Amino acid sequence: MKLQLIGDTSLIADGMSILSQDMNIQLKADGYPVYIKQRKGPLYVNNTNDHGEIFFEEKIHFFRAIGLWIENYQQKRNFELTEEPYFQTNGVMVDASRNGVLKTDELKKILRKMATMGLNVLMVYTEDTYEVPEYPYFGYMRGRYKLRELRLCDDYAHELGIEMIPCIQTLAHLTEALKWNYAANIKDTADILLVGELETHQFIENIIEAASKPFRSQRIHIGMDEAHQLGLGKYLDKNGYRERFNIMNEHLQRVVSIAEKNGLKTMIWSDMYFRLGSKDGSYYDLEASIPEEVIASIPNTQLVYWDYYHTDKKFYKEFIQKHLKLGSAPIFAGGVWTWNGIAPNYGKARATTEAALLACKEEGIEEVFLTMWGDNGAETPLVSGLPMLQLFAEHAYREHVNDEHLQSRFETCAGGRWEDFMILNQFDETPGVSKNNLHESNPSKFLLWQDVLIGLYDKNIHGLSLNDHYEKMISKLNRATEENPQWYLLFDFYRNLAIVLSVKAEIGIKLKEIYDAKDKQEMQLLMKKLEELMQNADALRKCHRDLWFSTNKPFGWEVLEIRYGGLSARLETVHHRMEKWIKGDIAEVEELEEERLEFEGPYEMPSGSLGRNIYKRIVTASDLS
Numbered sequence: 373m374k375l376q377l378i379g380d381t382s383l384i385a386d387g388m389s390i391l392s393q394d395m396n397i398q399l400k401a402d403g404y405p406v407y408i409k410q411r412k413g414p415l416y417v418n419n420t421n422d423h424g425e426i427f428f429e430e431k432i433h434f435f436r437a438i439g440l441w442i443e444n445y446q447q448k449r450n451f452e453l454t455e456e457p458y459f460q461t462n463g464v465m466v467d468a469s470r471n472g473v474l475k476t477d478e479l480k481k482i483l484r485k486m487a488t489m490g491l492n493v494l495m496v497y498t499e500d501t502y503e504v505p506e507y508p509y510f511g512y513m514r515g516r517y518k519l520r521e522l523r524l525c526d527d528y529a530h531e532l533g534i535e536m537i538p539c540i541q542t543l544a545h546l547t548e549a550l551k552w553n554y555a556a557n558i559k560d561t562a563d564i565l566l567v568g569e570l571e572t573h574q575f576i577e578n579i580i581e582a583a584s585k586p587f588r589s590q591r592i593h594i595g596m597d598e599a600h601q602l603g604l605g606k607y608l609d610k611n612g613y614r615e616r617f618n619i620m621n622e623h624l625q626r627v628v629s630i631a632e633k634n635g636l637k638t639m640i641w642s643d644m645y646f647r648l649g650s651k652d653g654s655y656y657d658l659e660a661s662i663p664e665e666v667i668a669s670i671p672n673t674q675l676v677y678w679d680y681y682h683t684d685k686k687f688y689k690e691f692i693q694k695h696l697k698l699g700s701a702p703i704f705a706g707g708v709w710t711w712n713g714i715a716p717n718y719g720k721a722r723a724t725t726e727a728a729l730l731a732c733k734e735e736g737i738e739e740v741f742l743t744m745w746g747d748n749g750a751e752t753p754l755v756s757g758l759p760m761l762q763l764f765a766e767h768a769y770r771e772h773v774n775d776e777h778l779q780s781r782f783e784t785c786a787g788g789r790w791e792d793f794m795i796l797n798q799f800d801e802t803p804g805v806s807k808n809n810l811h812e813s814n815p816s817k818f819l820l821w822q823d824v825l826i827g828l829y830d831k832n833i834h835g836l837s838l839n840d841h842y843e844k845m846i847s848k849l850n851r852a853t854e855e856n857p858q859w860y861l862l863f864d865f866y867r868n869l870a871i872v873l874s875v876k877a878e879i880g881i882k883l884k885e886i887y888d889a890k891d892k893q894e895m896q897l898l899m900k901k902l903e904e905l906m907q908n909a910d911a912l913r914k915c916h917r918d919l920w921f922s923t924n925k926p927f928g929w930e931v932l933e934i935r936y937g938g939l940s941a942r943l944e945t946v947h948h949r950m951e952k953w954i955k956g957d958i959a960e961v962e963e964l965e966e967e968r969l970e971f972e973g974p975y976e977m978p979s980g981s982l983g984r985n986i987y988k989r990i991v992t993a994s995d996l997s
Contacts, residue, residue, distance in 0.1 A: 373442065374403035383410060384434045386531040387487065391435060394484050394787070395442060406441065408434070415769070417441045418452040431533030433457065436490030436769070443784040455769040460738040462768040463493025464761060465539060465705070467743075468501045469548070471928030472750025473515035478923045479525050485758060487532040488785040489765035493741055494529060495539035495593060496522075500549035502540075504582040507575075509552040515927030522586035530588060538583040541595035542576050542627045543567070543602070561605035567623040568607070577630050590635055593676070594627055596620075597641030600653070617648050617666045628671040639703060642675035642695060656681070658690060667698055674700065678743065680707025683723045683810065688731035703739040704732050706764065708757035711747035713814030713984070714869065715799035716756045722763060723808045729767040740768070748986045749931050751817065753862055753919060758786045759793045788859050792852035796866055798845055799873075803836045806980025813982040816869065818990045819877045821935060824902075824946045825963040827880035828993060831970045832982050838877040845870040861919045868912040875905045883950075887964045892954045899947060899954075906943045909936070935987060 375397050377388070388399060406424040416427040417437050424441055428434040436455075444451040464486060468474060474482075474496075483494060500511040503518055510516070526536045541549075547563040549555065558575050560566040565575070584592055603611075603619045624640065631638045643655040645666070650657035656679070677695050682688060695702040706728050709717035725742075732740055742764045744757045762782045766773040779790040799816035801809045815838065818829045849867035856863055879901065886894045913936040920929050952958045971983050988996040 374398045374400045376401060376403035376405050377408050378405055379408040380410065381408065383431055384408075387431065387435060387533065388438075390528070390531055391438075391484055391487060395439065395488070397442065410434075414454050414456040415440075416452075416454050417444065419445055420450055420452075430492070432487065432490055432492040433533075435487040435532060436765075439488040439784050443780060447780075457490075457769055458733050459740050459768050461493045461535070461741070462739075462764065463491050463495070463534070463741040464764075465495040465497055465741055465743045466754055467497045467711075467746040467750070468515075468517070469497055469499040469545075470711075470746035470748070470750045471514075471931050472746050472754065472920075472923075473501050473517070473925045473927060474754065474923060475925055476517075476521045476525055478755075480528050482755075483525070483529050483532055483534055485786050486534060486761070486765075489762060489781075490769060491761065491765050492533055493535050493537060495537045495741065497539045497743075497745075498583070499541050499545055502583055504579050506578045507554060509554055510549055510579075512552070513927060514548065515925035519582075519586050526587045526589075535589050535591075536587050537589045537591045537593060538587055539593040539595075540579060540583045542579070543596045543623060544599035545595060545597065559605075560603070560607045561601045564599050564601055564605065566606055566610075567603075567619060567626075568611070573626060573630070576627055580627075580630055580634060580636070584634060584636055590637060591639065592631055592636045593639050594631065594673075595641060596624065596627075597643050597678075599644055600647070602644070617645075617663065620644055620648065621666065621669050621671070624673065625669075625671045628673050637674070639674040639676050641705075642677050642698075642702060645670070645675075645698065646694075656687075656691065658687075658694070660694075662698070670698060674739075675702045676705050677702040678705040678707075679728060680705075680709065680721070680724050680743070683727050683808075685727045685731045685734075688728050689735055692731060692735045692737060701737060703741070704728065704737050706740070706742050708742055708744045708760040709812075710752045710754055710757040711745040712752070712800060712809075712812055713817030714751040714820060715796050715814075715816050715866070716752055716760075717800055717809050717812065718759065718794060718797040719801055719808030720810055720812065721757075721760045723810065725760065725763055725767070729764070733767075733771070740764075749935075750924070750928060751932065753865070753923060755859070755862060755923065756793070756796060758782075758788070759790060762786065762790075788856050789852070792848075792856055792863070795845065795848050795852055798841075799866070799869070802838055802841050802982070804833065804980075804982050811976075811978055811981035812984050814984040815877075815982050816873060817987075818983065818985055819873055820869070821939065821987055821990045822880070823942055823991055824876070824880045824883060825942075825949075825961070826992065827884070827968060828990065829971050829983060830878075830880045830884070831968040833877065834881060834968075836982075839874055842870045842873040842877055846874060861915075861922055865912075865915045865919045868908070868915045872905065872908050872912050875901060875908070879905065883946075884964050884968065887953075887961065895950060895954055899950060902943065902947050902950075906940065906947070909939055909943065912936075913940075938991065 408426045412429055415433045415437050417440050418425050426437045428437050501514055501516045504510045529536045544564045550559045558566050558572040565572050603616050628638050646655050646660045647653050649660040649662040706725050709721040744754050782790040800814050802815050805813045822829050853863040
């Protein structure tokens with residue numbers, strides 16, 4: 373489509389040159405006339421007769437507006453639309469610390485999608501995946517970003533009206549950074565810094581300078597969450613027991629002063645204050661008591677209330693009020709649920725997001741962002757979270773959001789079919805799982821990786837016909853692969869996952885049933901299925917590899933390839949041993965002699981849950997070190 377933008381385009385010209393290809397538009401003197409004007413007030417687009425209009429306040433509002441204008445022009449020609457942004461900042465945090473480190477080209481792609489959605493903040497969560505010149509082992513062989521890579525991304529984001537804010541850790545969650553010998557003197561426990569030490573303070577000065585240097589932003593997220601053992605390791609040996617509220621505040625004051633010396637305003641995850649005030653160490657404890665003297669001594673920093681668990685608007689409102697009592701309005705952080713397993717949990721992401729953002733609007737919260745974590749190896753591609761970014765964005769500009777609106781917007785902003793992406797939710801919201809998968813079951817993960825002979829989750833899924841469930845998904849994913857050319861690699865990966873799970877989900881159950889019946893003829897037929905499964909598992913590995921290398925740096929893939937290698941090796945061993953049993957070379961297969969029990973722990977197993985776990989607890993009951 374050819375357009376002529378009439379008005380002062382100096383603010384948006386570079387951004388439009390970035391977005392024009394994705395939007396399939398050309399800016400030409402003989403193009404359709406669209407008058408643009410920057411002014412205070414709501415975002416406004418219209419088209420009447422022979423021209424269009426776009427009024428906007430901020431750069432990011434224009435890029436959302438041009439997408440809205442094109443979308444509406446293609447649908448109905450004459451239209452008028454006004455949107456009032458609910459939030460001052462609304463954005464995304466992508467995880468680059470759980471082995472998956474997005475390529476800079478992939479970050480730029482996400483930035484383009486964000487711009488057309490109207491999201492204006494991007495954080496890249498980096499525990500140790502950025503260069504710190506003083507510490508060559510910091511992020512060594514982990515795909516750490518170079519300063520020039522992040523600076524290029526910041527320049528790119530700036531043209532699109534998006535602020536990139538460094539997001540690091542300055543207390544806990546530093547296991548990978550502290551595992552090397554250089555960190556021996558600054559380590560309290562395996563993942564927590566030894567606070568109060570000059571060497572630790574120097575370390576923090578160095579990482580804050582390095583983390584902030586690539587960016588224009590004068591803000592920095594300094595982490596500070598989940599320091600459960602704060603003051604209870606080497607610190608305890610050196611200083612004896614001290615009130616942990618005091619340790620936390622003293623350290624935070626030191627880090628904030630270092631940041632301020634660098635001209636930076638800080639934000640922190642808020643949970644440690646609530647955990648320390650809770651009798652059972654819980655974050656979301658409405659009875660948590662934080663002493664007045666502690667509140668009075670909290671440094672000048674913004675608290676980030678992170679919550680992607682509750683589906684009750686009332687809870688969010690109450691917890692926002694508890695944050696307000698700490699002295700200032702919090703930033704709210706929700707979640708995409710890209711960390712549930714190997715597929716996204718859209719049900720829980722949507723249920724929690726809807727409740728949270730309605731509460732934020734009603735309570736007047738001005739800053740919000742959405743987290744895209746990649747726990748336990750970044751098995752789920754982060755781009756699968758784009759539909760929830762769209763949901764987040766629409767809530768930022770509209771009071772209420774419906775599916776029809778989301779479908780239209782997602783096709784414009786992300787180039788994908790909303791209903792096809794929603795198919796991915798079925799990988800974990802299976803028979804036996806309650807609506808929206810609020811208990812976070814991850815059957816697609818544990819059924820992919822669990823050992824066929826040991827079958828730790830076989831009892832949990834018995835009688836649910838999960839092979840049939842995944843079989844039905846294959847044709848849907850075949851169509852989705854064809855109809856979403858921009859996302860071919862994503863859907864091809866999930867199509868191959870469904871192919872594997874359509875056999876592997878219940879093969880262990882079938883194997884034991886045939887073994888218990890001593891039916892060697894039937895077992896021989898099952899071995900044919902197993903051979904086919906071995907081939908399909910390797911095809912899945914290759915599809916996953918193609919997808920990974922298209923989006924991420926190579927570092928971290930070795931972990932997933934080791935998992936796939938283990939899967940292939942174990943399937944081959946199963947085939948080998950069962951052939952021996954069929955021939956009579958061995959009298960029994962000891963693993964199949966064991967009675968199957970339901971998988972219990974470490975999480976609760978309420979009704980409507982099939983279980984969830986991390987890789988090392990899925991594949992074996994033995995110690996995987």
